[in-house]
Amino acid sequence: MPNTEEDATRPYKRQRLNMDGGGAGDTDQPAGSSAVDAARTEPELSERLRKVMLCTVCLELPHPDDSYQCTLGHIVCEDCVTRLLAEAALNSRDAQCPHCRTHISWQELTKNLAVGQTLWELPKNCSDCEQQIEYKSLAKHLKTECTKRLVHCKYRCLGCIWQGCQEDSAQHEASCSNLQMSSDEILTALSTIDQLEQMAVQPLRQCHRQLSAQRISYEDLDLRWPQHTSRLNAELRFQSATIFVFEESWRLRVKLVLGATELRLSYSLKILSSPREILLVKYFATLPAIHVRAKQLMDVEPQLNQAYFNMPGQSSDFKLLPMSCPIATYRLLAMPRIKLRLWMMLN
Numbered sequence: 001m002p003n004t005e006e007d008a009t010r011p012y013k014r015q016r017l018n019m020d021g022g023g024a025g026d027t028d029q030p031a032g033s034s035a036v037d038a039a040r041t042e043p044e045l046s047e048r049l050r051k052v053m054l055c056t057v058c059l060e061l062p063h064p065d066d067s068y069q070c071t072l073g074h075i076v077c078e079d080c081v082t083r084l085l086a087e088a089a090l091n092s093r094d095a096q097c098p099h100c101r102t103h104i105s106w107q108e109l110t111k112n113l114a115v116g117q118t119l120w121e122l123p124k125n126c127s128d129c130e131q132q133i134e135y136k137s138l139a140k141h142l143k144t145e146c147t148k149r150l151v152h153c154k155y156r157c158l159g160c161i162w163q164g165c166q167e168d169s170a171q172h173e174a175s176c177s178n179l180q181m182s183s184d185e186i187l188t189a190l191s192t193i194d195q196l197e198q199m200a201v202q203p204l205r206q207c208h209r210q211l212s213a214q215r216i217s218y219e220d221l222d223l224r225w226p227q228h229t230s231r232l233n234a235e236l237r238f239q240s241a242t243i244f245v246f247e248e249s250w251r252l253r254v255k256l257v258l259g260a261t262e263l264r265l266s267y268s269l270k271i272l273s274s275p276r277e278i279l280l281v282k283y284f285a286t287l288p289a290i291h292v293r294a295k296q297l298m299d300v301e302p303q304l305n306q307a308y309f310n311m312p313g314q315s316s317d318f319k320l321l322p323m324s325c326p327i328a329t330y331r332l333l334a335m336p337r338i339k340l341r342l343w344m345m346l347n
């Protein structure tokens, strides 16, 4: 059960609406009665509802659009579901609701409309300032109103690396050392920023350029979980079925390294047939929209790889499959069947 001790002792500052219905005519309620005392000491309805709506795993209030329930009605947030499913798959066992041990899967989990709508109305503690804000106003609060939100110095573009609470930023900016920069120093700082921006868009440009390659092909691959999953060697390998592209047969191999703090995916392309000439193949992976949820579409960062193939059985080096954030890796592993769309280009 959620540990609610801390919440119960926290003073609750919201004003309750219609507390006394105007104050007049409450003559049948004797002053100082136990009912009045109870009303004063009992947490407010929204506070009690909040505790009922907590994710049973992380004990946080789920985002209203991301709350799921097991077949017995226990609430789990989407990130916790994703981790439960991925962890279960990694350990070759069925995923269970941590509360009642019933089997869970994306097919069995449902969303409860009433829970979602209630969550929108409930106050949630701002993760930065601890103030209680209704969910529907929280995004705006975090973005523009919270005085504890993390901000950068406004002279960041000139190279200042200061970051801190919004409420401290004015004091820093008044004395920021970048205010003393000469015009030459400012120009150097701006050109460095320019170069960094150019580098950041490079992978996209490369992919874009490759779309004019002589031959392009893509395949949606189903990656099979290894037959015997063992975490002892801290590495799992998956492979796709054979695919036929550019008149050759290929297979994609994916390696998952189970680090102490993160999971790292990398992939390698293997040619099975004997190529008639040396092939220079450029390739990258995305997620196929038809098999993944909208949220997952940007989970894999665009990064182009290339390799030469001139003999059968040859493999490219394992290249990192760049995931946008750690939960993105879990989202991929929590899929009922792991799918990747492999793009291959031949010039």
Ligand SMILES: [Zn+2]
Residues within 6 Å of the ligand: 055, 056, 057, 058, 059, 060, 076, 077, 078, 079, 080, 081
């Ligand atoms: Zn959770």
Ligand SMILES: [Zn+2]
Residues within 6 Å of the ligand: 070, 071, 072, 073, 074, 097, 098, 099, 100, 101, 102
């Ligand atoms: Zn349950």
Ligand SMILES: [Zn+2]
Residues within 6 Å of the ligand: 126, 127, 128, 129, 130, 131, 141, 142, 146, 147, 148, 149
């Ligand atoms: Zn705040």
Ligand SMILES: [Zn+2]
Residues within 6 Å of the ligand: 153, 154, 155, 156, 160, 161, 162, 172, 173, 176, 177, 178
């Ligand atoms: Zn500064």
